[in-house]
Amino acid sequence: MEKIKPCDFIIFGVKGDLSKRKILPSLYYLEKTNNIHNNTCVIGVGRSKWHKIDYINMIRKSLVTFLKEKINEKIWLKFISRFKFCNLDVYYSDNFIKLKKILDQKNRVSINYCAMPSSTFSAICDGLGKAKINKKTSRIVIEKPLGTNLESYNYINKKILKYFNESQVYRIDHYLGKETILNLLAFRFSNSFFLNNWGNHIIDSVQITVSEEVGIEGRIEYFDKTGQIKDMIQNHLLQILSIIAMESPKNLNTNSIREKKIKIVRSLRKIDYNNINEKIVLGQYTFGKINGINVPGYLDEINLDKNSNTETFVSLRVDIDNLNWAGVPFYLRSGKRLKKKFSEIVIYFKNLPINLFKEFNKKNFQNKLIIRLQPNEGVEMQILNKLPGLKNKYELQLTKLDFNFYRNNEYKTDAYELLILEIMHGIQSHFVSCEELEESWKWIDPIINGCKITKKKPILYKSGSWGPEESNFLIKKDGREWNKYN
Numbered sequence: 001m002e003k004i005k006p007c008d009f010i011i012f013g014v015k016g017d018l019s020k021r022k023i024l025p026s027l028y029y030l031e032k033t034n035n036i037h038n039n040t041c042v043i044g045v046g047r048s049k050w051h052k053i054d055y056i057n058m059i060r061k062s063l064v065t066f067l068k069e070k071i072n073e074k075i076w077l078k079f080i081s082r083f084k085f086c087n088l089d090v091y092y093s094d095n096f097i098k099l100k101k102i103l104d105q106k107n108r109v110s111i112n113y114c115a116m117p118s119s120t121f122s123a124i125c126d127g128l129g130k131a132k133i134n135k136k137t138s139r140i141v142i143e144k145p146l147g148t149n150l151e152s153y154n155y156i157n158k159k160i161l162k163y164f165n166e167s168q169v170y171r172i173d174h175y176l177g178k179e180t181i182l183n184l185l186a187f188r189f190s191n192s193f194f195l196n197n198w199g200n201h202i203i204d205s206v207q208i209t210v211s212e213e214v215g216i217e218g219r220i221e222y223f224d225k226t227g228q229i230k231d232m233i234q235n236h237l238l239q240i241l242s243i244i245a246m247e248s249p250k251n252l253n254t255n256s257i258r259e260k261k262i263k264i265v266r267s268l269r270k271i272d273y274n275n276i277n278e279k280i281v282l283g284q285y286t287f288g289k290i291n292g293i294n295v296p297g298y299l300d301e302i303n304l305d306k307n308s309n310t311e312t313f314v315s316l317r318v319d320i321d322n323l324n325w326a327g328v329p330f331y332l333r334s335g336k337r338l339k340k341k342f343s344e345i346v347i348y349f350k351n352l353p354i355n356l357f358k359e360f361n362k363k364n365f366q367n368k369l370i371i372r373l374q375p376n377e378g379v380e381m382q383i384l385n386k387l388p389g390l391k392n393k394y395e396l397q398l399t400k401l402d403f404n405f406y407r408n409n410e411y412k413t414d415a416y417e418l419l420i421l422e423i424m425h426g427i428q429s430h431f432v433s434c435e436e437l438e439e440s441w442k443w444i445d446p447i448i449n450g451c452k453i454t455k456k457k458p459i460l461y462k463s464g465s466w467g468p469e470e471s472n473f474l475i476k477k478d479g480r481e482w483n484k485y486n
């Protein structure tokens with residue numbers, strides 16, 4: 001890997017939630033592991049007229065709250081000495097001159113991390129452009145929600161591409177930095193066993209579940225306008241799906257990977273008002289209990305419009321119309337306030353054409369490969385083998401070949417640590433391309449419109465359950481069932 005160069009790492013919205021929860025703790029960890037160049041500066045941009053000491057106190061407090069370990073004072077001193085601060089309202093482009101004065105050398109890489117709502121991206125780009133600090137060596141980092149539909153996405157994109165080339169833009173989907181997702185590439189393309197047993201000749205169906213215990217965590221404004229389809233499916237689950245289904249890339253370069261992922265998104269069968277009811281189930285949580293604690297229903301959460309039809313749960317059947325996947329349904333499911341937080345991919349292999357052991361074992365058995373994203377990142381393969389011993393001729397038992405990616409107590413890298421490091425290295429493979437996002441909006445828009453046209457309403461489900469019963473019917477009608485989490 002290329003050696004990291006010194007850079008100016010600018011955080012727009014340094015006092016915001018994303019910065020406190022993810023960016024600052026990740027930078028600290030990269031500091032601890034000596035992954036930041038000694039001459040790198042971090043510039044925190046905030047709107048109110050704070051003094052340096054207020055910023056420092058805020059950073060310290062966020063680390064105390066969000067670091068997975070105690071602050072090491074020696075590392076803290078090195079870390080905080082990198083920081084400079086700039087009070088700047090991004091809506092006043094003239095102010096960006098202040099930032100320019102702080103950024104020193106001409107050809108130094110500058111990373112502009114927009115940790116603010118997407119409504120500010122355009123102002124940030126204008127400001128950087130006006131102050132001429134959108135240099136060839138600059139990078140811009142943006143994060144969802146990147147638009148609310150194809151049109152608004154195109155608008156944001158156009159604005160960004162007015163000031164930056166595609167090779168300078170890093171669109172974050174933090175799922176792409178998760179250990180299991182990175183492992184998926186390694187797993188699929190470095191093992192001949194999986195490479196050759198992947199596709200409709202051998203796989204029956206695929207399930208992707210991202211189940212959350214949390215509700216909307218105070219993000220009422222954002223979530224009520226967004227809903228689970230756009231919050232989770234349009235980005236995270238589609239990313240997982242495309243990595244599971246993509247063909248082998250020529251190499252691990254950004255363009256090779258992107259090219260193969262886009263092909264999958266383009267091959268997704270359309271879901272619109274014609275077939276929406278047979279393909280999708282929506283749900284909304286009501287009052288219930290999670291881990292023994294009472295939690296309010298979606299509509300009871302402060303200030304919410306009592307008539308809101310926003311979905312907090314979705315399950316759907318997706319088909320990929322290409323030669324490798326035709327006939328293999330992908331079932332996607334994601335919801336808030338469900339019984340347990342877990343995310344997994346389950347690959348079901350086809351039944352054998354003949355059961356040679358039926359005299360001893362009547363049950364039909366399907367080999368299953370479970371790839372766990374969280375918790376216990378790892379892989380489980382379910383196979384049958386003969387029960388040992390003389391009295392068992394051919395009685396079979398189910399065995400799980402199971403391994404975790406991490407060893408006991410090993411530090412679990414956060415997705416943001418990896419992604420920030422990649423940005424510093426200038427590697428875009430784990431970021432979403434402009435084209436891929438455009439394709440994903442093209443696929444999602446008819447779903448959202450279909451829900452509107454057919455006046456599809458979410459079905460209520462109790463917090464702490466697995467979502468509405470109808471989600472089970474969706475898959476049962478195809479003769480399958482959701483993998484039971486244990």
Ligand code: BG6
Nearest residue numbers: 144174210212214231232236343
């Ligand atoms: C975010 C969504 O992108 O991902 C949240 O906006 C969701 O609503 C979160 O809770 C889930 O991420 P993770 O890493 O906790 O699975």
